[in-house]
Amino acid sequence: MATFGTLSDRLADTFKNLRTRGKLTASDVDGTVREIRRALLDADVALEVVKTFTGAVRERALGDEVNRALNPAQQVVQIVNEELIGILGGQQRRLEFAKNPPTVIMLAGLQGAGKTTLAGKLALHLKGEGHTPILVASDLQRPNAVNQLQVVAEQAGVAVFAPEPGNGVGDPVKVAKDGVAYAKQKQHDIVIVDTAGRLGVDADLMKQASDIRRAVNPDEVLFVIDAMIGQDAVATARAFQEGVDFTGVVLSKLDGDARGGAALSVASVTGRPIIFASTGEKLTEFEPFHPDRMASRILD
Ligand code: GDP
Numbered sequence: 001m002a003t004f005g006t007l008s009d010r011l012a013d014t015f016k017n018l019r020t021r022g023k024l025t026a027s028d029v030d031g032t033v034r035e036i037r038r039a040l041l042d043a044d045v046a047l048e049v050v051k052t053f054t055g056a057v058r059e060r061a062l063g064d065e066v067n068r069a070l071n072p073a074q075q076v077v078q079i080v081n082e083e084l085i086g087i088l089g090g091q092q093r094r095l096e097f098a099k100n101p102p103t104v105i106m107l108a109g110l111q112g113a114g115k116t117t118l119a120g121k122l123a124l125h126l127k128g129e130g131h132t133p134i135l136v137a138s139d140l141q142r143p144n145a146v147n148q149l150q151v152v153a154e155q156a157g158v159a160v161f162a163p164e165p166g167n168g169v170g171d172p173v174k175v176a177k178d179g180v181a182y183a184k185q186k187q188h189d190i191v192i193v194d195t196a197g198r199l200g201v202d203a204d205l206m207k208q209a210s211d212i213r214r215a216v217n218p219d220e221v222l223f224v225i226d227a228m229i230g231q232d233a234v235a236t237a238r239a240f241q242e243g244v245d246f247t248g249v250v251l252s253k254l255d256g257d258a259r260g261g262a263a264l265s266v267a268s269v270t271g272r273p274i275i276f277a278s279t280g281e282k283l284t285e286f287e288p289f290h291p292d293r294m295a296s297r298i299l300d
Helices: 001-017 026-042 048-059 070-087 116-130 146-155 172-185 203-216 232-243 261-270 291-299
Strands: 104-106 132-136 160-161 189-197 221-227 248-252 274-278 286-288
Touching: 001 026, 001 070, 001 104, 001 291, 026 070, 048 070, 048 172, 048 203, 048 261, 070 286, 070 291, 104 116, 104 203, 116 132, 116 189, 116 248, 116 274, 116 286, 132 146, 132 172, 132 274, 146 160, 146 286, 172 189, 172 203, 189 232, 221 232, 221 274, 232 261, 248 261, 286 291
Parallel strands: 104 189, 104 221, 132 160, 132 189, 221 248, 248 274
Antiparallel strands: 274 286
């Protein structure tokens, strides 16, 4: 994955140096941890996450499991891998479905994060699994948003619930509620509610999103975040967690050439799992997120 190319190379170099050692001294471990720390910071991973991560690696690398290992350097690489999987959320987390359909999935995030595109991707993915999703256009902020959602719905071959044309006015909370009621009536088993984003975090946006959340009581609230956003990722994620709260994260634009590390910090600082990764503009460029696979991509 392009995003983590540099980070991967840097860590590979660090590990190569390490592998030429036989028995490891404390200074070998410190040197390695320092290199990992620099590589993660340069990849935009948040400082607090880097500190926790390198602290855990250092403690384990100086401990018995490494001393006793046949190949101590290899053991350190293994520890880094395990700790990386940990900051990426550990086990893979799948979408949770409601016991009584429809399952309501609400999308939240800044404007341009990739919510509308994700609505189409998720719908196509779920349709492929035999579900009958419907998209609900509760983004009435951006003049073209409803139209854009209709386009992705058509591309995905799924239904859409939108306010009458001439939108831009109207109540997004009511649209969301009516959309869920409509979905029930038409027996759609999944409702995906697209919501408005702003360029920056703002109080009105948060209130609107949290009003929608209260009105439709979603089973999942997915916070969509652009992997290219850099160090702002952590502050943005915290603001959304406080303002709306979310049950899971979707990393979008992982195909870009940004350093991506900040987005990876999000799972760690919010304690919410990354559920999907979006890797392109096409609706098929989307995949469930596997922490272990992502860790291998970064480390291999
Ligand atoms: P929204 O404002 O959050 O609804 O964001 P959009 O879904 O409109 O996406 C904003 C822009 O990013 C659009 O031009 C999308 O085509 C593009 N986009 C969305 N997801 C991805 C992705 O995973 N990779 C790339 N390269 N572009 C994406």
